[in-house]
Amino acid sequence: xxxxxxxxxxxxxxxxxxxxxxxxxxxxxxxxxxxxxxxxxxxxxxxxxxxxxxxxxxxxxxxxxxxxxxxxxxxxxxxxxxxxxxxxxxxxxxxxxxxxxxxxxxxxxxxxxxxxxxxxxxxxxxxxxxxxxxxxxxxxxxxxxxxxxxxxxxxxxxxxxxxxxxxxxxxxxxxxxxxxxxxxxxxxxxxxxxxxxxxxxxxxxxxxxxxxxxxxxxxxxxxxxxxxxxxxxxxxxxxxxxxxxxxxxxxxxxxxxxxxxxxxxxxxxxxxxxxxxxxxxxxxxxxxxxxxxxxxxxxxxxxxxxxxxxxxxxxxxxxxxxxxxxxxxxxxxxxxxxxxxxxxxxxxxxxxxxxxxxxxxxxxxxxxxxxxxxxxxxxxxxxxxxxxxxxxxxxxxxxxxxxxxxxxxxxxxxxxxxxxxxxxxxxxxxxxxxx
Ligand code: GDP
Ligand code: GDP
Numbered sequence: 001x002x003x004x005x006x007x008x009x010x011x012x013x014x015x016x017x018x019x020x021x022x023x024x025x026x027x028x029x030x031x032x033x034x035x036x037x038x039x040x041x042x043x044x045x046x047x048x049x050x051x052x053x054x055x056x057x058x059x060x061x062x063x064x065x066x067x068x069x070x071x072x073x074x075x076x077x078x079x080x081x082x083x084x085x086x087x088x089x090x091x092x093x094x095x096x097x098x099x100x101x102x103x104x105x106x107x108x109x110x111x112x113x114x115x116x117x118x119x120x121x122x123x124x125x126x127x128x129x130x131x132x133x134x135x136x137x138x139x140x141x142x143x144x145x146x147x148x149x150x151x152x153x154x155x156x157x158x159x160x161x162x163x164x165x166x167x168x169x170x171x172x173x174x175x176x177x178x179x180x181x182x183x184x185x186x187x188x189x190x191x192x193x194x195x196x197x198x199x200x201x202x203x204x205x206x207x208x209x210x211x212x213x214x215x216x217x218x219x220x221x222x223x224x225x226x227x228x229x230x231x232x233x234x235x236x237x238x239x240x241x242x243x244x245x246x247x248x249x250x251x252x253x254x255x256x257x258x259x260x261x262x263x264x265x266x267x268x269x270x271x272x273x274x275x276x277x278x279x280x281x282x283x284x285x286x287x288x289x290x291x292x293x294x295x296x297x298x299x300x301x302x303x304x305x306x307x308x309x310x311x312x313x314x315x316x317x318x319x320x321x322x323x324x325x326x327x328x329x330x331x332x333x334x335x336x337x338x339x340x341x342x343x344x345x346x347x348x349x350x351x352x353x354x355x356x357x358x359x360x361x362x363x364x365x366x367x368x369x370x371x372x373x374x375x376x377x378x379x380x381x382x383x384x385x386x387x388x389x390x391x392x393x394x395x396x397x398x399x400x401x402x403x404x405x406x407x408x409x410x411x412x413x414x415x416x417x418x419x420x421x422x423x424x425x426x427x428x429x430x431x432x433x434x435x
Contacts, residue, residue, distance in 0.1 A: 002044065002254045003163040004054040006080035008107065009089035010099040014119040018089060018146040019043065019057040022156075042249045044257065044285065050160045054253050056083065079250055081110050085162050087155075088136075092118040092129035092143060096136075104136055115158060116141035122148045173225070176218065177346045180229040180255040181293075182283070183265035184275045188295040192265065192329035193228065196221075221339060229259045256282050260390055261289040261345050261424075263338070268296045268308050268326070272315035280319060287391040289349035289425040290322040291341045298328035321417060322424050345424025353386040353420070358394055365415040374403040391426040392416075401431040 005022075007015045023043030041059055046052045056079045080086060088107060090100055107114055116138040121129050122145035130143050140158060144151035181189050197217065219226045256262050262283045266276055283290050292312075300308060312324060323341040327334030362384040371379045379400040387393035394416065413427050 002052055002054050002250075002257050003084040004056060004079065004082070004250055005045075005085045005087060005159060005163075006056040006058055006083035006112075007087050007089055008058050008080055008103060010097065010103060013089045013091040014146045015057050015059070015089050018087070018117065018119060018144070019055055021146045021149055021152055022055050042253060042282075044253060044282070045156075047156065047160075050156075051163070051166060052257065053084075053159070053163060054250050056080065056250070081112065082250075083112055084164055085159060086110070086112045086114045087117050087159075088114050088138070089117045089119055090133055092121040092126070092132070093124060095132045100136075113162060114138060114140075115155070115162070117155065118143045119146050121145055122150060126151075173227070176225040176227045177342065178227045178229055178258060178260045179263060179342055180259035180261075181263045181265060182252050182255060182279055184267075184273065184279070187265040187267045188329040189265055192293070192295065192327070195329050195332050196228075196335065222336075224339075224343065226342075229255050252279060253282055256286050256288055259288060260349060261291060261342050262286075263291045263293050263342065265293045265295050266312075268294045268300055269304075271308065271311050277315075284319070284426055287426050287428065289345035289390065290319060291338065291345050291424055292316060292319070292322055292324040293334075293338055294324055294326045295329050297326040297334065298331050321422070321426075341424065348420075348422040349390045349392065349425035351389070351392060351420065351422070353392070353394075355383075355385040358386055359383045361416055361419050362394075362396060362412075364419075365412055368415075369411060371404055371408045374400075374405075377403065379404050379408075387428075387430055391428050392420075392422060393428040393430060395430045395432060397432045397434065399433060401433055404431065 007019055009015050022045045041057045043055050043057075044052050045055050058077055058080050086107060088103065090096065116133060116136060118126075118129050118133055118141060121143040126143035130141055133141060142151055142155045142158065144155055146152070181193060183189055196219065217228045219228055264276065264279055264283060266272060280290075294308070294312065297305070313320075316322070316324065323344065325334055325338045325341050327338055362381055366381050371381070377400050379398060381396055381398040381401075384394050384396045387395040394412075396412075409429055412429055416422070416427055
């Protein structure tokens with residue numbers, strides 16, 4: 001399970017700047033896809049070394065937000081109360097304010113482990129800035145500049161040291177496809193999971209070793225083995241408090257991290273909402289294989305179906321490599337096709353490549369359309385080799401690769417996708433200068 005770190009602080013101290021610094025550390029691999037909401041309160045920090053963790057920007061802790069923003073802020077505050085670690089962010093230029101004191105009181109009550117982060121210390125005396133907050137009484141305080149990425153590495157070391165050790169994960173069975181059903185509340189996740197578990201004469205068993213929070217169920221279907229990873233849908237809705245259980249973004253991110261194939265459920269009658277796009281963005285960032293399950297198809301008239309088809313293909317154009325399956329969780333229709341799509345996505349995501357076939361694909365793509373000349377220089381692509389699965393990753397060696405435009409990476413992506421018949425999985429390229 002991913003541990004979680006919450007950023008807490010009054011407005012304008014630089015929380016979202018720090019959030020970006022933490023969640024976009026592997027810039028090269030996280031592309032900006034049009035259609036993905038980047039205005040997020042939740043992200044995952046992935047480091048070259050050290051386990052990933054969820055970062056929560058609690059946004060307006062002041063609590064004056066209304067409507068949806070208020071709901072998000074409330075959820076963020078609740079998440080901070082459950083976070084493994086809180087980063088209390090303050091402004092090193094402005095010094096302590098009354099609002100900082102309020103937050104200090106709140107944090108004492110919340111009783112979570114806290115690191116004090118004194119931000120905006122670029123170009124000022126960091127020690128004096130730290131001293132200004134000494135009366136807060138935190139043993140661990142860090143002077144950083146989120147905007148200039150100064151002090152972030154030391155902060156990250158301290159964060160990693162304080163996160164709980166990796167709990168014992170249930171043993172992984174390589175023959176089992178790990179699937180997570182994710183999506184907003186009320187799209188029909190529990191209905192679907194209950195339908196899947198109920199209709200099949202299969203062996204459904206709670207996987208031993210999982211904690212209360214991490215519920216997984218093993219499933220055999222059409223001669224294949226699956227492990228359904230923790231989602232709200234897996235919880236039995238017998239108890240009242242479970243029935244009203246809130247949509248948990250942290251749990252969604254955790255489920256995405258643990259799965260190989262994420263099935264994002266969308267309510268056909270509501271189309272693709274911002275929250276759907278945000279969950280999709282999390283799947284893309286994690287590089288997981290993706291299947292879109294468009295649920296409640298039964299409730300639509302022919303006219304509505306046509307409208308919905310048009311809307312979906314527009315809104316989901318940025319993930320047009322993913323299969324969208326129309327289902328009705330209520331009636332159990334489309335499930336066979338859904339599992340076929342899961343199987344295909346998993347097959348593509350874990351396909352093994354030889355260096356020879358990858359280099360050959362690169363040569364053909366390069367000859368058909370070499371990269372554009374930038375300021376008199378043309379990037380050269382020499383050879384490629386496989387660099388990992390789930391998602392399939394291709395390492396391309398060459399020269400002047402810094403001037404490769406994103407459109408060219410997209411061209412390579414589409415070319416490789418087509419050539420290797422990859423469906424339902426993101427594809428990544430890593431560019432390496434020289435041999
Ligand atoms: P939030 O309201 O706490 O999320 O704060 P923001 O991240 O939106 O930052 C508020 C303002 O402070 C913005 O104008 C940022 O550019 C600026 N800022 C954030 N971090 C730094 C920093 O490390 N140094 C300086 N000089 N400015 C910063
Ligand atoms: P969850 O919050 O994502 O787990 O959603 P639920 O499974 O609790 O479903 C939310 C509501 O949508 C319930 O009232 C379901 O009966 C209804 N629902 C779920 N699947 C379907 C479906 O395929 N068709 C229709 N018409 N309603 C559905």
